[in-house]
Amino acid sequence: QVQLVQSGAEVREPGASVKVSCNASGYTFTSYGITWVRQAPGQGLEWVGWISANNGNAHSAQKLQGRLTMTTDTSTSTAYMELRSLRSDDTAVYYCARKPQSESLDYWGQGTLVTVSS
């Protein structure tokens, strides 16, 4: 069965970086994209970015451009999201989700809480 398993919770100080992983199983990794979504405490869902697991093409939310890097490792079927120069308003649960081409987000990871605090 399709599963997306994310890395554990992280705590960082403002200005630091964090890298969240998303290990996929149960399907052909390179046939789908991975979307990252975040949810600040008590807030709604916010699209962070998307990466093609086939060719590494990536698109980030405009507000995060310059701070966000998404990558994939096809040898381990793992996607990564790295966010730099962290601020307190980056505190959120970060989700990865599978995105078939021209389709919506059908499988989601369990979420990774990233807390930015001094």
Added chain:
Amino acid sequence: DIQMTQSPSSLSASVGDRVTITCRASQGFGNYLAWYQQKPGKVPKLLISAASTLQSGVPSRFSGSGSGTDFTLTISRLQPEDVATYYCQKYDGVPLTFGGGTKVEIK
């Protein structure tokens, strides 16, 4: 970028009531519209894709309609287990914008 506006932001209804949630786009994009359900403390779950296609296992009391700029999620007979926040999302291309969410509670 296309903006997605959901209304209402919250609602309270009785068990058995018909509930309607609206999602309006700032410009049209066909029917690349999904609805997600997020129960408290849980991961979002895909309910409906392509504006009206119910996902496998989703109760038939849920339905979706619309195209272009105006979309609707309807719960025909609200059940206690439907307490959740519902989000629409466009997925025709980046950015994959979400609506602000509609919190559904039982009166």
